[in-house]
Amino acid sequence: MHSNKYVFLYTLALTTVVAVVLAFLATSLKPLQDKNEALFKKKDILTAINPDFKDKNDEEIEALFGSVEQLVLNPEGNVVEGKAEDVDMKKEEKKDESERLYPLYVYKGEGKELYVVSARGNGLWDKIWGSFALENDFRTIAGVTFDHTGETPGLGAEIKDNDDFKAQFYNQDPKNKIYNDETGQYLVIRKGGETKANAAYEVDAISGATVTCDGVTKMIEKGMKPYFAYFNTLKK
């Protein structure tokens, strides 16, 4: 048996060594991690615009992203000063709803004009978020990306990993729309049984990922309001 003093000193020494090494590693790797994170975010927005952009290399991503127009919206849908890439949805979420800022990316190229809107919500274990590229009728979906903090790989994480799931949003006939002007309902991630009548406003859910898919539905419903307010001013 060791004395209490030894135990205290031993654990103190051990935790100090571990803490110092970890702190050193964390701070020295931080710039690399931040760079990865920023690049990943840009790639994410670009993949929503065109899925083929996923295979571009780092420089091409930077160049392409530079050509995208960036706007920041307030909850009333008015443009405020700032760049969309500086808006951290994670921080915005903690603010009061009336003070939140929303990033909007506008891409003009290949004869298209696409508006990329972003939304954030809850999955099964943690946060999920996604970006939707809308055509200039502000309803038809042209592309989509999702991401998450901690959904289960193979189940909830499929919203990000499964290209077939994402393709449903923009590859179906008729093309999916994010909002139904007649019924006032947003796009729904549907579980089970096909209902052809509403096909344009529904996407088939992933088996075994019900909560995550419901989270996507809610995220769309909650996140689109300020964007739609802005789009209404554009229509006039």
Place this chain on the structure above:
Amino acid sequence: MADTAVQEEKIAVQEPWLGKKERQLLSDPLNDNNPITVQVLGICSALAVTTLVVPSAVMAVAVVFVCAFANLTVSLLRNSMPKQVRMIVQLVVIAFLVTVVELVLKAFAFEVYKQLSVFIGLIITNCIVMGRLEAFAMANRPWRSFLDGIGNGLGYGGILIIVATIREIFGKGTFAGLKIIGATEAYAINTADGSWGQTLFGWYANNGLMVLPAAAMFVIGILIWIQRSYNQKLVDIS
């Protein structure tokens, strides 16, 4: 204390780096003493990660790393470690190594980091790591402990990849992301285009159960069954 240390050193010098005993430490966990199918450790993560092959493989590599270095560190510390707090010390070592893995992956393999997400943190609670520390590293010299860690990591990883292969192919029709069997053009065996794929496999549909954790339970159970049917050593006759 000093005397035993000197003695240990002498024995260590005489022992070969990869003698019979050392080779056994590496090969035993692959079959006779497999952490999943025989020791039944690390089942929780084996059920959760094995839906896809690629994350399983990365998980396997991470566990080999953590298991080997945790064993090595704890074995080095074993004589000075106060017995009252040994579990806590072990956990600090494991958590430290896992955090290192996480930080390094995030800086150098961001895509993989994104894919594994929660599972990296779960290595900390993986019973294999702690189990080997208690059962082996606390009573053996560093080099052997290191080998034991690698062996057990590989034994765990091997089962993980076998289970993931079965689950991914039957649950999704893909293998490590390669599309094998499904109802669109993208798959190697197309079950809906009227060619030989449809004639032979037109009836085929992915098994939704394979995607769920319960399927891993069945697959692991069947693996244990197969292993025991040819490895009589594992059958308890008493």
